[in-house]
Amino acid sequence: MTSEKIYQIILSSLADEATEEERRIFTDWLNASDENKAEYEKIKHLYKRCSYTPKEKIFNTDQAWQQVRTQTINKKKVFNIPVLIRYAAMVAVVVSIGLLFFTNHPQTPAISEVNIEEFDQPTLLLENGEKIALTEESFSMEEKHVVIKNDAKNKLVYESQKDTGIITTKNNHLVIPKGKTYQLLLADGTRIWLNSETELTYPVRFSSDKREVTLIGEAYFHVAPNKEKPFIVHANGMDVRVLGTSFNVSCYSSDNTFTTTLIEGSVAVKTDKNKTETIAPSEQFTYDKRNAQTSTQIVNTELFTSWMNGEYIFKDTTLEEIVRKLQRWYDFSVRYEDESLKNNRYSLTADRNTNLDQLLEVISYTSTVKLERIGHIINIKRIKEEEKMK
Structure with a gap:
């Protein structure tokens, strides 16, 4: 057995995800020598350093969301994570009250062109061109x-006032740069979590027979039910339509595939070149923009919503995908000595408060791949097996 294989089994055991066969292999290996026991202690120490979250860390949310959060669908879990990882599955359980078919709709909120790299703070762009940096200072405007x-706690709130006549709809554009996340509460009660490098355009107030927003990036939606006004997310050529439910949408322009992951309820998803498809809870709809192909599969939804709690949970994930997601939190570029290394797979939890070098150390220590950071560049190269065992 290669050292990389046993390291993967050790990580699975530490995360309480190992199969019975893997546990047997791990126990036999551990009892084989004192050297193996010492090696295990080193790996466990690294794992704890990477996975530990200080007790002082508080997830930013209000009492209403805490009440929803208590109704998580833990019974649908595919695997368990031990206490030391300490991630909360941000899974909202709400009742879907219906689903309508897609019809022609009026002009949707369009995202104006901006260079997201020019922003270092979450920023609200008004229709008149004004830019408001969402720093730690509170403000209120009408x-x-x-x-x-x-x-001032990473949450922007829209509160609808009484009608005073004809309403002219204006759009706002919210930009979330690298390394930041933000919450948004719309005037209709819909709650949205926005991940790093994400843009969302939406009306200040929904006034038509539909509630439409436009997304580039990644966001989690907890849609306020309204039978009269379906909620539609226009996501880079993929439309998601619901009346009231919870789901995650990932549609970064730099990615080859876009996904919609349903937590609870029912949604209809339509792409530019495909018919409408309806997905069920715990299903993920994937659209490959390279060939316009679509697919639906059952997934562990926690893997796709954990980012809201400041973590990325990777389960048998390719190194390429791990690096791509970490780049949304940390400022670095990457160079592969061998393109085939992108396909190496790992299981780990990355807390956004963890030092990047510690994450790289864990991956390097438990594989035959070395991730070496020089300034803002991470060089990824293969190391020989005999070097790994030294």
């Missing part, structure tokens, strides 16, 4: 019968 508040 625009078209809606009060907009920033609570």
